[in-house]
Amino acid sequence: MSHLPVRLTIGQLAERSGVPHSTLRFYEDRGLIHSERTAGNQRRYHRATLRRLAFISAAQRVGLTLNHIHEALSELPDGRTPTVADWTRLSDDWRMELDTRIDALQRLRDRLTSCIGCGCLSLKSCGLQNDDDAMAAYGPGSAMLRPASEGGM
Amino acid sequence: MSHLPVRLTIGQLAERSGVPHSTLRFYEDRGLIHSERTAGNQRRYHRATLRRLAFISAAQRVGLTLNHIHEALSELPDGRTPTVADWTRLSDDWRMELDTRIDALQRLRDRLTSCIGCGCLSLKSCGLQNDDDAMAAYGPGSAMLRPASEGGM
DNA sequence: CTGATACTTCTAGTTAACTTGAGGTCAATA
DNA sequence: TATTGACCTCAAGTTAACTAGAAGTATCAG
Secondary structure, three states: OOOOOOEEOHHHHHHHHOOOHHHHHHHHHOOOOOOEEOOOOOEEEEOOHHHHHHHHHHHHHOOOOHHHHHHHHOOOOOOOOOOHHHHHHHHHHHHHHHHHHHHHHHHHHHHHHHHHHHOOOOOOOOHHHHHHHHHHHHOOOOHHHOOOOOOOO | OOOOOOEEOHHHHHHHHOOOHHHHHHHHHOOOOOOEEOOOOOEEEEOOHHHHHHHHHHHHHOOOOHHHHHHHHOOOOOOOOOOHHHHHHHHHHHHHHHHHHHHHHHHHHHHHHHHHHHOOOOOOOOHHHHHHHHHHHHOOOOHHHOOOOOOOO
16 A cells, blocks of 8 residues: 655645645745655645645645644644544635635626626616715715625626 | 716715725726826816725725726726616626636535535545545646636536 | 825835745665 | 665745835925
8 A cells, every 4th residue: 555655745735736746845934835854854744745745736826824724733633644624624714715706706797797788887787887976975995885795896 | 867976086085985095096097997187187087987996995895906897897887877788798707707706605605614514624535535645647837727717626 | 374184106125925046965776 | 785766854946915114205285
């Protein structure tokens, strides 16, 4: 069951994950991944680090910050395989975060789409149109213009 | 039909949009918004700039870069109200972009959720588990680990 | 006409997320 | 054993997206 090497060098990890060496060291500094050292001070990575990196890349690609990711990952053990409980905790937290982001995106997309129907930005029936100045009355910052924190675009 | 001022000062625009003066000037440098000048060299903004800013904020909040937004906005006229055709063009482009992002997010979320069911990262039945090293055989970079460009996390 | 406030430009600083490079060490192989 | 390529640290550079500050000018209320 183990003709595969137990630990990976930074070069092997870089190649398999597609993440550059420099970035791997950077992530380690930031506490996102961890390594053990050989007698000669070289890094050796746990095979599970590949999964961590996949997770990090996926999360980054959808716009989450490294700090955010770090927080989430710090709940997962690095030296051992996560338990169902570990994973459930992380998963629950992220579901909410991701759902929120999905909602924001969908709202933006739907706004855009519905605006085609009304000739947008030029007709009174469009939501965007009405947002523009009527909102000034509701105080500085026109919160309604900000979709992620409020309701409309 | 026009007791409202035709042009806005940078201060008024900042207050109504919730975007700081400094950022408005920065956006102007980057070509995202435009202004006219008074005899005394002060900026005066078109009312439509509020809509542009709403658009910019919405797009940013979902992770699009200013360059990306700039490209999209450069198809819209700044000095006049966009036509249905203007808007349709922009909207079509963005729908694709947004759909792609929504997909990526949903995939990440669903991966996370399904992993709870299988005890993730520790059982053979989980997709994540199998991704980790079997992919090495498919060449450097293990594309399958990257959800936005490929299929699985 | 005189302040107070709002504006102007320009330079430089900040944070996130990396990347690059210098100068040196380790490890495998001919 | 020598050399080559992979590795090490540390410092500095880069890009995006702002933010802050200095020093001067406009505008408007009284």
